[in-house]
Amino acid sequence: MKLKRNTMLLLLPGTVLLILFLFLPLLSILFPTFFNEAFTIGKYVEFFKDSYNLGILWRTFKISMIVTIICVILGVPTAYFMSLTSKRTRSLLLAVTLFPLLTNSVIRSFAWITILGKNGVLNSFLLSLNIIKEPVGLLYSEFAIIIGTVYLFLPILITTVLGVLDNIDGDLIEAAQTLGANYFKSFTKVILPLCIPGILVGSMLVFTGTLTAYTTPQMLGGNKNMMLATMLYQEASALGNWTNAGVIALIMIVVTLLVMQIFNIIANQFDKRGEDENA
Amino acid sequence: MGFVELKNIDLSYDGSKYILKDLNLTIEKGELVSLLGPSGCGKTTTLRIIAGLINPNSGSFIVDGENLTNVPVHKRNFGMVFQSYALFPHMTVFDNVAFGLKNRKMDKNTIKEKVGRILEVTDLSQFAGRFPKQMSGGQRQRVALARALVVEPKLLLLDEPLSNLDAKLRISMRTEIKRIQQKLGITTVFVTHDQEECFSISDKVAVMNNGDIEQYDTPENIYKYPSTEFVARFIGFDNFFNVEKANYHNYKDIFGHQFVIDYEDSRTQAVATIRPDDIQVVPEDSNMNSIKGIVDVRTFLGDSYQYEIKTELGKINVNHKSEKPYQQGDAVYLLMPSNKIILV
Incomplete structure (x- = not known):
């Protein structure tokens, strides 16, 4: 596509902003991680040698994966249901879905603290029903991080998938039904395959979002269940070690880019449907 | 069944x-x-x-x-x-x-x-x-x-x-x-x-x-x-006007024009209609099935001309093939063949 020079000018303000306030500061942080008198990748080797660091990297990856899977399992049927409802019900449901996004993530995490804490709503409830004898430590665990993050990112997956479902021609479902497919089959054979690209995009947003999330792991995970973002903050803020923070930052960037690339490749596979070849 | x-x-x-x-x-x-x-x-x-x-x-x-x-x-x-x-x-x-x-x-x-x-x-x-x-x-x-x-x-x-x-x-x-x-x-x-x-x-x-x-x-x-x-209109009939039965196949419109209509119908009052293609444009009046009109609008359809003709019965649409088209303001007579008029 050929763009006119005037059109390219529209990109200028954004580009300048990004270069001045994102790329340059990023470089100034990353630069020292490769230099210790001469060029070296020693800092990175050091990072990967430490089993504590690897544990955090693995936990971050694992939690991101679990959160993404849970969001897909919960979000896709919800989005499908919403796509079938009438316009009014649907805007109501959409408002409910998006409502959590209107509150600050600190407040949302606090809500989960009151729910999951030792004296929290959930424990009191289970105690009163005599299901448990003593309060269980739900808070400050991977479980708490997962719940909080799913809550955080589910709306994003739902809205992304809903957008894709809306673009699926309603005739396709009816066609599937006239050809003998019941509701379940027309969903699995027609709708699901068609919204896989959308599910992948949503998953990518959830995955990278979880991977880089800070507030929720910090507030619900505690110090035992550190993730990359919380470790980065600790290195920089508490320990004042900006070089190590830079190392973690680059690792997070690389992992995020890698994951996005993988998702893109898979999405393209599904989205092909013969468009590349000519009729 | x-x-x-x-x-x-x-x-x-x-x-x-x-x-x-x-x-x-x-x-x-x-x-x-x-x-x-x-x-x-x-x-x-x-x-x-x-x-x-x-x-x-x-x-x-x-x-x-x-x-x-x-x-x-x-x-x-x-x-x-x-x-x-x-x-x-x-x-x-x-x-x-x-x-x-x-x-x-x-x-x-x-x-x-x-x-x-x-x-x-x-x-x-x-x-x-x-x-x-x-x-x-x-x-x-x-x-x-x-x-x-x-x-x-x-x-x-x-x-x-x-x-x-x-x-x-x-x-x-x-x-x-x-x-x-x-x-x-x-x-x-x-x-x-x-x-x-x-x-x-x-x-x-x-x-x-x-x-x-x-x-x-x-x-x-x-x-x-x-x-x-409705059906008549939808499939291309046009030119609707009220007629009253005199006897047999003889009908009159409200102005007294006489029409012979072959269509079998027992009603005394009916609406007559004819396709624009079936109306003939003739230079002279004939006693039956004919009314006088003035060419109002002419459009070219390719193989024929369509005329909108002002008559006592209102506007009548006619498709007519002719080497020399009629001009706006020309006086013409419209002949409606008895076998082409139907009653609805």
Whole structure:
């Protein structure tokens, strides 16, 4: 596509902003991680040698994966249901879905603290029903991080998938039904395959979002269940070690880019449907 | 009793405004029946009720003696071709066509054989591995038809299947549809707003208006003898005027012009109508079936001119072929042959 020079000018303000306030500061942080008198990748080797660091990297990856899977399992049927409802019900449901996004993530995490804490709503409830004898430590665990993050990112997956479902021609479902497919089959054979690209995009947003999330792991995970973002903050803020923070930052960037690339490749596979070849 | 029976079908979404009101339709086995009407007349709705995509508020739907009113879409075993074709974009032509057979849990070899045969009939064999996006409109149309036919449906439902094709392809496709329909002897309901298309392939036509069938007859009868003013207008009659019977086939309009009308009708008051093509423009007055007028507007239609002529009866539209066209303001006489006027 050929763009006119005037059109390219529209990109200028954004580009300048990004270069001045994102790329340059990023470089100034990353630069020292490769230099210790001469060029070296020693800092990175050091990072990967430490089993504590690897544990955090693995936990971050694992939690991101679990959160993404849970969001897909919960979000896709919800989005499908919403796509079938009438316009009014649907805007109501959409408002409910998006409502959590209107509150600050600190407040949302606090809500989960009151729910999951030792004296929290959930424990009191289970105690009163005599299901448990003593309060269980739900808070400050991977479980708490997962719940909080799913809550955080589910709306994003739902809205992304809903957008894709809306673009699926309603005739396709009816066609599937006239050809003998019941509701379940027309969903699995027609709708699901068609919204896989959308599910992948949503998953990518959830995955990278979880991977880089800070507030929720910090507030619900505690110090035992550190993730990359919380470790980065600790290195920089508490320990004042900006070089190590830079190392973690680059690792997070690389992992995020890698994951996005993988998702893109898979999405393209599904989205092909013969468009590349000519009729 | 017919092969397909729609009995007293009512449909309303709010209980007060009826989309279909007491609709009755009988279709014999092997017939191709068209539902013809302007947009909003309920023809597509009727088809969707037949398909099971909409449930009527009341009434029953019977096929081959079996009451299907409450049978869900996927158990009806009908084939439907959608206006948009509704081909599955993520499946090849082969998989699109095989979809219905797979739902019927047939084994792989049977599916392969059946799909192969129908692709041959629809002239698509070389495209089996293609995706819908790689095909032209006419080819997609044939895939949609093949997909609907391969399941050997009891009924074939076509919802304006030709409206997305260009004029030339439309004509060859409708012949194709007729050929396949006759060859397989499959009972077919065809929805269209195009009267030429509908007349050319239908055994019977149901002209619909405001959620009801105005006339249900063979294309020839509808073309020659529309039973209501609406049908007459829809199929190209024009120039409506009131007449009163004097005796036998002799009629008078309100100004006393005399008309001989061959059409058999027992009423004393009726509305006469004639197609613009059937009116002759003559230079002199004759006693019967003729009125005087002044040329008001002339438009060129290619093979003829259309005149709007001011007369005592109001504006009369006439299509007339002549080497030397009449000019605006010319006085002319319009002759309406007795066998061309009908009463509605």
